[in-house]
Amino acid sequence: MDLLGLDEIRDLLGGISKQRATIIVGRKGFPDPVVTLKMGRVWDGKAVRAWIAENRPNPTED
Structure with missing residues (x-):
């Protein structure tokens, strides 16, 4: 499981x-x-990586 x-x-x-x-x-x-814990929110890593690849192909540029 890939969590971030x-x-x-x-x-x-x-x-x-x-x-x-x-x-x-x-x-x-x-x-x-996918869940919010006392320490904070946790995301599905696969979904986040896909979003970054589609929306921010060069993440150092904003």
């Missing part, structure tokens, strides 16, 4: 700030988290 938290998503997006990552994961069309 916000910090892992930040890494996939080129090490962007936590604030910027929070904005991106809140956008319409970003995959919904």
